[in-house]
Amino acid sequence: MASRTGSRPSGSDGSDFDHRERVADHYKISAELKPKMKICMILNLIVAVKIAALDGALHLNLLPPPIDSIKSQPWHYIIICSFLSSIVGLSSLSKSNAALLNVYKTGTLLFCLGGTVFGMITHYKELQLYLETGKGLLIFGVPFIVMQYVGLSIYFVFTLLNYHYASKLSDSWHLKTKRK
Structure with a gap:
């Protein structure tokens, strides 16, 4: 045993600790992914609140x-429900609770990804009509359906990235529980 204030063994400069002191990989992964997940969850909350504000307006x-000619869509309400799963996900991060993170992952699949795909399917014919005729609702000179599809596509990719991070984080937390 080495003492903090005592003498060192001869021939040691104190750099021989590499083989003894290591941080387990699941702690490194957890420390790396928690801030990313927090950002993703907060962004998801912002999207849900913005859609809720739009529907309210x-x-x-x-x-x-x-x-004002835009109508509330059923897929808006599905994405708004993702607010609850994001709150559950944020609460899972502080205590590294894998069960709550799995609830968040399920909510992400159902509400975020499901709402996005439902929105794309719902407006596909409208997009197809715009591409064939060039006619559609213009907002600030840009076709609304194109803006909507670009937004839904970005949200789709964001949701997949979010789910990927959540899966990696959940796997690292399950490793920790298996080793105990």
Whole structure:
């Protein structure tokens, strides 16, 4: 045993600890992914709140004329439900609770990915009509359906990345519990 204040063995400069002191890989993965997951969950909360605000403004007729012709869609409500899974996910990070993280992963698949795919399928014919005729609702000179598909595509990729991070983090937490 080495003492902190005592003498060192001769021939040792103190750099011979590499073989003894190592941080387990699952702790490294957890420390690396928790901040990324927190950012993803907060961004998901922001998306859900923005869609809820848009739907609220649509129901109250608070939007200006070109935008007021947009209607609330069922897939909006599905994505708004992802708010709850993000809250559960954020609470899982502080205690490294794998069960809550798995609830978050399921919610991400159902509400985020499901809502996005449902939105893309719902508006496919509208996109197809715009591509064939060039006619559609313009907002600030840009076709609304194109803006909507670009937004849904970005959200789709973001959700896949989010699910990937959550899966890696969940796997690292399960490794920790298996070793105990």
